[in-house]
Amino acid sequence: MALSGLDIYKLLPKTNCKDCGFATCLAFAMALAQKKVSLDKCPHITANAREALESAAQPPIKLVTIGTGSHKIEIGNETVMYRHEQKFYHPSAIGFLVEDAFSDADIGKAISDIKKLEFERVGQVISANLICIRNSSKNKEKFISAVKKVAASTDLCIALDSSDPAAMAEAAKAVKGRRPLIISPDAKSAPEFAKIAKENNAPLAVTCTSLDEVAQMTDAVKKAGIEEVVINLNEKSPSRKIQGFTYARRAALKKNFRALGYPVLAFTQQADPSLELAEAISYILKYAGIVIMKGRDKDFVFPLLVARQDVYQDPQKPVQVEPKIYEIGKVTKDSPVAVTTNFSITYFTVAGEVESSKVPTYVICCDSEGMSVLTAWAAEKFTAERIADTLKKSGIEGLVSHKKVIIPGYVSVLSGKLEEVSGWKVNVGPREASGIPNYLRNWK
Amino acid sequence: MPIELVKEKYSTPINTVEIGLGAQTVKIGGESTLPFLFDEGSMPNAPIVAPEILDCEPTEWSESLKGPFGDSMKDPVRWASKCVKDFNAKILCVRLQSTHPDYGGKNADHVIPIVNAIAKSAGVPLIIIGGGDDERDNDVLPKVSQALKGENCLFGIATQNNYKTLAATCLADGHSIIAESPIDINIAKQVNILISDMGFDPARIVMHPTTTSLGYGMEYVYSIMERGRLAAFIGDKMLAMPFVLFVGSEVWKTKESKESGAAQGINWEVATAVSMLQAGADLLVMRHPDAARTITKYIEIAMDRGGNK
Numbered sequence: 001m002a003l004s005g006l007d008i009y010k011l012l013p014k015t016n017c018k019d020c021g022f023a024t025c026l027a028f029a030m031a032l033a034q035k036k037v038s039l040d041k042c043p044h045i046t047a048n049a050r051e052a053l054e055s056a057a058q059p060p061i062k063l064v065t066i067g068t069g070s071h072k073i074e075i076g077n078e079t080v081m082y083r084h085e086q087k088f089y090h091p092s093a094i095g096f097l098v099e100d101a102f103s104d105a106d107i108g109k110a111i112s113d114i115k116k117l118e119f120e121r122v123g124q125v126i127s128a129n130l131i132c133i134r135n136s137s138k139n140k141e142k143f144i145s146a147v148k149k150v151a152a153s154t155d156l157c158i159a160l161d162s163s164d165p166a167a168m169a170e171a172a173k174a175v176k177g178r179r180p181l182i183i184s185p186d187a188k189s190a191p192e193f194a195k196i197a198k199e200n201n202a203p204l205a206v207t208c209t210s211l212d213e214v215a216q217m218t219d220a221v222k223k224a225g226i227e228e229v230v231i232n233l234n235e236k237s238p239s240r241k242i243q244g245f246t247y248a249r250r251a252a253l254k255k256n257f258r259a260l261g262y263p264v265l266a267f268t269q270q271a272d273p274s275l276e277l278a279e280a281i282s283y284i285l286k287y288a289g290i291v292i293m294k295g296r297d298k299d300f301v302f303p304l305l306v307a308r309q310d311v312y313q314d315p316q317k318p319v320q321v322e323p324k325i326y327e328i329g330k331v332t333k334d335s336p337v338a339v340t341t342n343f344s345i346t347y348f349t350v351a352g353e354v355e356s357s358k359v360p361t362y363v364i365c366c367d368s369e370g371m372s373v374l375t376a377w378a379a380e381k382f383t384a385e386r387i388a389d390t391l392k393k394s395g396i397e398g399l400v401s402h403k404k405v406i407i408p409g410y411v412s413v414l415s416g417k418l419e420e421v422s423g424w425k426v427n428v429g430p431r432e433a434s435g436i437p438n439y440l441r442n443w444k
Numbered sequence: 445m446p447i448e449l450v451k452e453k454y455s456t457p458i459n460t461v462e463i464g465l466g467a468q469t470v471k472i473g474g475e476s477t478l479p480f481l482f483d484e485g486s487m488p489n490a491p492i493v494a495p496e497i498l499d500c501e502p503t504e505w506s507e508s509l510k511g512p513f514g515d516s517m518k519d520p521v522r523w524a525s526k527c528v529k530d531f532n533a534k535i536l537c538v539r540l541q542s543t544h545p546d547y548g549g550k551n552a553d554h555v556i557p558i559v560n561a562i563a564k565s566a567g568v569p570l571i572i573i574g575g576g577d578d579e580r581d582n583d584v585l586p587k588v589s590q591a592l593k594g595e596n597c598l599f600g601i602a603t604q605n606n607y608k609t610l611a612a613t614c615l616a617d618g619h620s621i622i623a624e625s626p627i628d629i630n631i632a633k634q635v636n637i638l639i640s641d642m643g644f645d646p647a648r649i650v651m652h653p654t655t656t657s658l659g660y661g662m663e664y665v666y667s668i669m670e671r672g673r674l675a676a677f678i679g680d681k682m683l684a685m686p687f688v689l690f691v692g693s694e695v696w697k698t699k700e701s702k703e704s705g706a707a708q709g710i711n712w713e714v715a716t717a718v719s720m721l722q723a724g725a726d727l728l729v730m731r732h733p734d735a736a737r738t739i740t741k742y743i744e745i746a747m748d749r750g751g752n753k
Contacts, residue, residue: 082674084667121659215447239480239746246481250450257448274738275745277711278718282746285666285722299707302700303658303715310663310719319661345661352697356504434576438546 003056005033011049012042019043060252061261064203064228064289066093066130066181067157073129075230075289076263081249084315090263091312092284094304095130095159095292097267100146101137107146110296111153117301122319122344126305128156132183132292133171135162140170147171151178159183159205159292165192172200181205181290183232183265187213194221203228205265209235211244215259230289232265238279241266245287263289273300281307318370319344325394326351329360336361336443337396338406338429339387341368341376349433357437362399366390373408384414388422406443409435452477452484454677458684458726459647460489461620463535463598464569470535472650472726473686478673479722482749490747491721493736494535494571495527496692496729499558500542500550508706509696512733524562531733532740537571538562539693543584544575552587559588563595571598571688571729573622578606586613593617598650600624600688604635611639614648622688624652627664629671629683636682650727651685657694657701658716665689669723689720692731710735718742 009029020041022028031037032053039045039053063077073093080086096117098110111131118127131150135143143162150158151174158178162168163185172182183205184193190206197204204226206217211233218229231248235241245264252261266283270276273295283291284307295301313319323342328351329335340350342365354361366386368376376382391397391405405424407414409431419426430439457476462469470492477485499520502510512531516522520538527533538559542550563570572588574581586609589599593616600622602610607623614621623639625632632651640646653668669687676684695701695716701709713735717728721743730736 082667082670083663084671211449212447237745237748239482239748243481243483246478247449247451247483250452251448254450255448259447270745272738272741274711274714274734275742278714278738278742279745281715281718282722285719297707299705300711302708303711306659307662307715307719310658310661311666313663315663315667345656345664348660356697441546 003033003053005030007056008032008053011045011052013044013046015044017044055258056256058258060256061249061263062228063090064230064263066159066179066203066290068177068179069155071129071155071157072179073157078249078263078287079253081246081253083311087314087316088312090289091308092288093129093157093290094280094301094308095132095157095290096128096296097132097134097292097294098146098150099134099136100139100142102146104149107149108153111150113296114156115154117296117298117305119302119305121306121309122321124309126309128301128305130157130159130181130290130292132159132161135164135167138164140164140167143167144171144174148174151175157181159290163189165189165196168193169196169199172196172202176200176202179203181230183207187217190217190221191224194224194226197221198225203230205230205232207232207234209233211247211260214248215257218259218262229262230265231260231262232267236269238269238282242282242286245283249287265290265292268293273297276300277304280304284308285311320370321347321365323365323367323390325396325399326363326365327360328354328363329358331360331362331399333399333401335359335400336406336440337364337400337404338362339364339366339390340408341366341371341373341382343368343370343372343376346372350436353433353436354440357440359437359440359443361440362396364390364394364396373410377411377414382411384417384421387414387418388424391422391424406439454485456677456679456681456684457485458673458676458686459649461598461648461650461686463571463596463620465596468534468568469596470569475724475726476677478670479724480746487747489726491726491728491743492535493533493717493740493743494537494727494729495531495533495733495736496537496539496690496731497523497527498539498541499555500547502541503547506696506702506709508709509701509732511706520558521561521565524566527733528566528568531736533566533568535569535571535727536562536566537573537729539573540575540584540588542575543580544577545580547575549580552584555584555588556591560591563592569597570595571600571622571727573600582606582609585610589613589617589619592619596620598622598688601652602635602639604631604638607635607639608642611642611644615642615644620648620650622650622652623685624654627654627656627661627668629668629675632668632672633680633682636685640682646681646685649685650688651683652688652690655690655694655720657691657698658712658719659700660694660698662716662719666719666723669720669725673724686726687720687724688727688729689717689725690729691717691720692729692735696731706732710738714738714742721746
């Protein structure tokens, strides 16, 4: 959160000594607020004031990078509480737990399952991001061997979860180049694990049971030289956890409270896979930077990844479908032709209703820059000329033996002009998509 | 370093709407905080799931969705009882699909005995939804409303362009009403105002902000609900209505739920429902009993304040 000129003024010496070249401290403060001048111009600034001013210039929630190369994940650096205020920037990383107490074969199976969790949806690839190896065997050798196995068989990011500092140190060293996330087991051991993170140039997750503890520990590990910290708030109830995440985000964004200005990590607790899915989605919606779960069946993971994709859509930038001809059902040269816009929701709604009409139909999406019908019409992105142009370029003339096109009822006003410029006969369809099945069944 | 927490305290809670009579009454709404943030306000009534049944045998439901109901779906009264007895429904949504011209265009004479029998045998509060054809709804719903006079049902759906008939009949017969808007906060408020202007108690309106499935614009609804809630909490009384979402009917239209086996469809419904709960949903109308069971359990877990007083 940027400081105002007056906020900055309060931190300056207020002596009006003019050493900075400005007539007064207030004038200097105003120039600082507008970023027109560097703080270095003031030779008398106190160390505390400098720290406060420099930290105010940092993003309120630290950006944390886990992993390297094309699979690296970046979390944090968020700016709003609600996505409608702007957008959520860095999609939550989705990770899966692998326990070193599993048999070798089971670990291998888990890794290969997790690697397959990759899907394509609305033109984007959505996939799992991370494997968290937990030292549940309490055996150092087993832990190291599991970590090495994971590292050797996948490029996914790695998180290390062990309460044994010796095991952690060796595991971190074994995957040093991979920039793994080191998860400390509790607050009191955070400084010791910070040392391991520091030696291996890795981010550190501090595990705490309250936000007070979090604030103390993030401060302590920062002093130990760890900049990139993740908060792991160990609350039993999911709602308490979300309350904690909400407090942390709000304190960082509204109060610029640095000690809570880090992304948060959530482990799921529910054993039932459907409930675990519900729990994981709640964390994605409510501010988690990383969610680590146990279940890895694709029937659960696919909807989870889609939920993340949905929530991290930019609300100001509508999702678009490719402007082209979509064939719905077994179309023939006598099938109806309907046009609509290329706003994804408009298209999906129309397509769904056409499908339920059971009348095979060509649906042509005009490039309306992703606007819905009425918005596009008002913005002149869905005009007679544009529709005529789309009809011509789409090649639909070669696919059907008639020249009749259905337009949305809301833009019936375009009929005359469209007939004139396109040479197609215009049929005015229903205003709402729900009227489509009935309309198509009676279309001739 | 002393910790600086910012607690949000809101001035206006959401209205509480009661559906049904006596010991079976279901209360929705009443919250004074964003979902499940119990440090900052209360949620006196847990959100609730209403299974959705049709008044006729569904012709378009996928096998994985029909499976759990077996042949009870041939008779809406048995279907309703199954939801209550086997799936533990505390409230039920009946969609009068048969009145729609595409599904038979049945008249009130056909529907009323069915609805009456359901009301009698199910013994839980009812949500009655028209078939979705404005003309047919305006003919059938008033008669059904009258047949259920005094039962304190929740009727829908009123829209900006078609609300008068339903509002007038609900007013006369003592029912609450669902006011729908097309993912638009201004229209949501407008419909609530229009209905209230007819003398309808605003505390008997439930808002439907439009439902969209996971992967089909769920996030638009999510954000509209958050915006509506925040406006209501700081005093906009014409947005202080509980939210109803028709999750089941939207989810089971998608190809992801229909074409990939039961598990994916169920999880698609769970994922959509939980997102709506985290946006402030009070009443979820759902279809698959497994999804409904998971969400009911989820609500129980989410309502657990974890030792916080």
